[in-house]
Amino acid sequence: MNAGKSTAMLQVAHNYEEQGQMVRLFTAVIDNRYGVGKVTSRLGPQRETEVFDANTDFLQVVDKKIACLLVDEAQFLSKEQVKQLHQLAQVRGVPVITYGLRSDFRGEPFPGSSYLLALADDIEEIKNICSCGKKATMNIRVDENGKRIKDGEQISIGGNESYRQACGRCFYSEIH
Numbered sequence: 001m002n003a004g005k006s007t008a009m010l011q012v013a014h015n016y017e018e019q020g021q022m023v024r025l026f027t028a029v030i031d032n033r034y035g036v037g038k039v040t041s042r043l044g045p046q047r048e049t050e051v052f053d054a055n056t057d058f059l060q061v062v063d064k065k066i067a068c069l070l071v072d073e074a075q076f077l078s079k080e081q082v083k084q085l086h087q088l089a090q091v092r093g094v095p096v097i098t099y100g101l102r103s104d105f106r107g108e109p110f111p112g113s114s115y116l117l118a119l120a121d122d123i124e125e126i127k128n129i130c131s132c133g134k135k136a137t138m139n140i141r142v143d144e145n146g147k148r149i150k151d152g153e154q155i156s157i158g159g160n161e162s163y164r165q166a167c168g169r170c171f172y173s174e175i176h
Contacts, residue, residue, distance in 0.1 A: 005099040005126055006039050009070050010047055012097060021067035025049040026056075028073040039072050052077070058084040064092050074100030077112035086119045099126075105141035105163065106150070107171065128165045136165035 009025070016023045027039050029051040037051045049072070052058075058081060062069055069088065071077070077085070077098075088094045102113045117123065128136040140148055141163055 004128075006072055008126055009039060009072050009097070009099050012068070013047070013070055016067050022065065023068045023070060024062060024066050025070045026052045026072070028076040029053040030076060052081070054078060056081065058088060062088055062094065064094060066094060068095045068097060071096070071098040072100070074098035074116060075102075075110035075113045076100070077116070079111060079115050082112055082115035082119060089121070101139065103138065105139050107138060130165060130167035130170050132167060132170055134167035134169065136167055138166045138168060138171035140164050140166050140171060 013023050013025055025039060025047065027037065027049045029037075030053075037049055039047050039049050050061075052071070058069075069085070071085070077100075085096045085098070089096045098116055100113055100116070101110060102117070103109050130136040142148055
């Protein structure tokens with residue numbers, strides 16, 4: 001959370017398009033923080049995108065004419081969709097770049113992220129900082145008073161008001 005994933009995605013899209021290349025951007029339909037079908041950076045830039053849901057078949061909606069496929073909120077992909085993206089990259093030669101979280105507020109992996117990590121040719125970590133100054137690798141869900149929430153559904157859409165980032169040490173020290 002808050003590491004600049006959406007900013008990075010918007011920059012990659014801009015770089016391709018500046019060279020006259022066509023890209024397609026997708027984000028999860030359930031991410032409605034800034035409106036459905038929008039990728040928004042906390043720094044301000046935003047862009048309309050296509051959306052994916054549980055029924056999206058990337059092999060059907062993506063053709064080879066694009067220079068790159070970019071997917072935000074990739075933790076919400078299904079196992080089958082990750083395999084479709086892998087096939088697009090490996091068989092059709094379409095570069096696929098995804099952005100998302102590895103784990104939820106309990107430290108449990110998102111299914112889509114697990115399969116992305118297993119099949120990815122390259123993995124680049126976009127770093128963030130914990131309040132203690134160390135590298136943040138975990139997410140903590142908080143209530144409206146900033147108190148940690150330890151239980152609940154894996155998926156709950158929210159931004160800075162609902163989540164904060166933490167290093168492993170701070171993540172585990174707050175559990176007890």
